[in-house]
Amino acid sequence: MDENATSSAEMWDRRFGLDEYAYGREPNQWLKIRIESMTPKSNSRALFPADGEGRNAVWAATKGWKAEVFDLSKEGMKKCFLLAEAHQVAVDYHIDDLVTRSFDQEKYDLIACSWFHTPSVIRKRHMPRMLHSLNPGGHFVMEGYHQSQLPLSSGGPKSLDLLFDLDLLLAEMTGEYAPKMDIIHASVETTVLDESDLHRGEARVVRLHLTKT
Numbered sequence: 084m085d086e087n088a089t090s091s092a093e094m095w096d097r098r099f100g101l102d103e104y105a106y107g108r109e110p111n112q113w114l115k116i117r118i119e120s121m122t123p124k125s126n127s128r129a130l131f132p133a134d135g136e137g138r139n140a141v142w143a144a145t146k147g148w149k150a151e152v153f154d155l156s157k158e159g160m161k162k163c164f165l166l167a168e169a170h171q172v173a174v175d176y177h178i179d180d181l182v183t184r185s186f187d188q189e190k191y192d193l194i195a196c197s198w199f200h201t202p203s204v205i206r207k208r209h210m211p212r213m214l215h216s217l218n219p220g221g222h223f224v225m226e227g228y229h230q231s232q233l234p235l236s237s238g239g240p241k242s243l244d245l246l247f248d249l250d251l252l253l254a255e256m257t258g259e260y261a262p263k264m265d266i267i268h269a270s271v272e273t274t275v276l277d278e279s280d281l282h283r284g285e286a287r288v289v290r291l292h293l294t295k296t
């Protein structure tokens with residue numbers, strides 16, 4: 084990990100080092116709705132980038148997905164393993180940085196992430212890279228805070244550069260660093276979050292569902 088990733092990991096370790104689950108133990112509701120419409124086969128693999136304490140991966144594992152996470156935080160990994168144990172499922176968790184991680188070609192049927200905010204210079208180059216590891220027909224689902232979330236107090240980074248603009252995000256996720264993707268759903272929405280004290284109340288979000296052709 085480079086210097087930036089190390090200091091970011093320390094910040095997330097402090098947040099996840101508490102007993103409470105920072106964003107709750109339940110999966111992100113948008114991810115849950117989209118993933119519930121899919122039927123995993125016995126060998127269907129799902130990758131949850133930046134899943135922190137593992138709530139999305141653990142839930143997906145209870146639904147039959149072979150769930151894998153990569154994230155910067157060792158404390159997040161410990162919490163994920165505790166949650167997985169409570170649900171009697173297994174999650175394969177890697178401490179890794181989006182920037183330096185290598186992605187196998189055509190490995191996953193699903194990649195899903197919630198609130199994965201990175202500096203735009205990293206996002207535009209490295210988020211689309213993940214999509215190459217989808218199998219043909221595989222799904223990419225994400226939710227993040229929109230730029231109009233900046234003045235609101237229902238969570239998200241306090242930097243415009245870290246927040247999403249839908250047109251830009253779509254251009255990146257279907258652009259030069261991405262494989263060919265179809266757009267199933269792309270929206271900016273006002274929603275009401277109730278995940279934890281950190282993510283509660285009216286919020287402005289982007290929601291994306293793509294499939295690999």
Ligand SMILES: C[S@@+](CC[C@H](N)C(=O)[O-])C[C@H]1O[C@@H](n2cnc3c(N)ncnc32)[C@H](O)[C@@H]1O
Nearest residue numbers: 095106133134135154155156179180181197198
């Ligand atoms: C707001 S938390 C969201 C956690 C989880 N997705 C959820 O919704 O509960 C952001 C997560 O992104 C991870 N993260 C940030 N930058 C990362 C990077 N470059 N590579 C991997 N993980 C990263 C952090 O460690 C943290 O777990």
